[in-house]
Amino acid sequence: MSKADNTHEASASAIGYLFQCRYALLAGLRAIPERPQLAISIEKFDDVAFDARGEPTQLIQTKHHLGKAGSLTDASVDLWKTIHIWAKRVATDIDSPFRVSFNLLTTALAPANSAASFLRIHDRNEREADKLLMEVAATSKSQENKASYAAYAGLLPSQRLNLLKAVVVLDRSPNIVDVRDEIARELYHAAPRDQVDHLTQRLEGWWFSIVIDALTGNGPSSIAVLAIDQRVDELREEFKRGALPIDFGAVEPPAAVIAELDRRPFVRQLRQINVGTSRVEWAIRDYYRASEQRSRWAREDLLVDGELAKYERDLLEAWEPRHAALQDELTPTCPPAKRVQLGQGLFRWAEQEANYPLRSVRDRFLTHGSFHILANRYVLGWHPDYKVDSPSLSDEA
Known part of the structure; x- marks a missing residue:
């Protein structure tokens, strides 16, 4: 692989990781009205997850494609990597589909009549999706997907169906730039219109700091949805008309x-x-x-x-x-x-x-x-x- 290819792959990987962190904030904001009792985590139970009292309730696999839309075909590596992870969970915890929602969030498109298309929120058909997946697992020669095929096919038919009933495919999802716009829309009423972008910037700065602490073990591994709500309230007060936000009140200057x-x-x-x-x-x-x-x-x-x-x-x-x-x-x-x-x-x-x-x-x-x-x-x-x-x-x- 050339140096340019390596650089592109590293950039895509970094952007994909930043995407899941940014999407976690958006998911946390959207959870405030109806699920404020939950906590959200990154790279703990899954790429992104919601949990209640330490037990996951929603697992979210994120797949971000840079510069191309991508396609979630029946033999898609993205799809089968995700299925592999979830199939292993079901194999060791057969009741997990009754307690946990499995979400695949991707910027790619699920083609019409594909297995993934039958697992969207609407017009679902889990049995047809299972049929298509099993056909691919039996006929595909892909070495990259070989272990994933085996993990899925190794489940009992009832286990596969229970898993798929808990799966939701969210294709054509916003990319990393669009997710920030979605966050700003969630904050539309939290600041004067001309200050929403600045509020969004400050919320993201706080969020990424919290996420870094969680990932490095310097803070809780799960972040309460109410903590996001509280921070938005604090910023809302700072951005009231006539107010000035404080960003450097507790910052220590670097040694240099x-x-x-x-x-x-x-x-x-x-x-x-x-x-x-x-x-x-x-x-x-x-x-x-x-x-x-x-x-x-x-x-x-x-x-x-x-x-x-x-x-x-x-x-x-x-x-x-x-x-x-x-x-x-x-x-x-x-x-x-x-x-x-x-x-x-x-x-x-x-x-x-x-x-x-x-x-x-x-x-x-x-x-x-x-x-x-x-x-x-x-x-x-x-x-x-x-x-x-x-x-x-x-x-x-």
């Missing part, structure tokens, strides 16, 4: 970012007044969170009418009289230690007392981080002589 920020002017200002190491680290964290959050609001056009500039002006006007009072305490012979002490007092107010909301956001990181953003530009400072240390504008960027 901390090292770079440690050289910034706002940190030099803190060291100018002998602020301790821990407080400098907190300042870097708040600067990072505030910078990232403000940038995201700006990218998503959530800030209007120059309100960020007005917010910075409010911070500056809160700082100005305090800094002026500090200057009033200075004398021509004021020693350096006294100047540092006065600067420490001013910073202590900004660090521990100042709390200025931006619209609906009252999170402390925004106020304190925004003070550091202004200090980074030398718009304000803490030491009485903070401007003396001000570098060229190019160094401030």
Whole structure:
């Protein structure tokens, strides 16, 4: 196989896996109204599964085709791989078809009068589907499907029929891009129309983080449907008209970012007044969170009418009289230690007392981080002589 073929196969495999993760979120959203007591899992009982108290109630095999529609013929590898998995389950648990729904979700098409076509939600005929499958199992020379044929044919006729009665084929399903559109439609009433895409992006970010924790053993292996509902409620509150969503309130900056920020002017200002190491680290964290959050609001056009500039002006006007009072305490012979002490007092107010909301956001990181953003530009400072240390504008960027 050529390098290009390997790359294409790897890409298709990765997209197929992302598809099942994204589809699991869509399935979880759709389960909220009628099956909120269930949990959903990925790669636990099947590709995707719903379970109640640890017992599966719905198993979902997902098959995604990239760049072509695919076809779910009677000899289809997709179809027989799925049947193989389910036949083995029935062989060891003959009552499972009475407790579990077996779903094959695929972007491929089941041709008319094929076995898969008789297992759709409507116009079903399980006996005809079994007849067609057994014919293929008896006559096909496919080595790839050989073990699957044996697993299915090895079931008793009643077991095969019970299995097929529990099977639902969902062909022509949306692809990985269309599934995201379906998720957005489920969230249509959760945010203003022009913000639904941003809400969807945030929900997916949360979801993939939860899924990674589940798959790596750092979180529960099944995710409660109600957890999805709760997260949607939280996002709905954040996206109310007039509200601003919070994305970076608990984010820690990467080590490389901390090292770079440690050289910034706002940190030099803190060291100018002998602020301790821990407080400098907190300042870097708040600067990072505030910078990232403000940038995201700006990218998503959530800030209007120059309100960020007005917010910075409010911070500056809160700082100005305090800094002026500090200057009033200075004398021509004021020693350096006294100047540092006065600067420490001013910073202590900004660090521990100042709390200025931006619209609906009252999170402390925004106020304190925004003070550091202004200090980074030398718009304000803490030491009485903070401007003396001000570098060229190019160094401030």
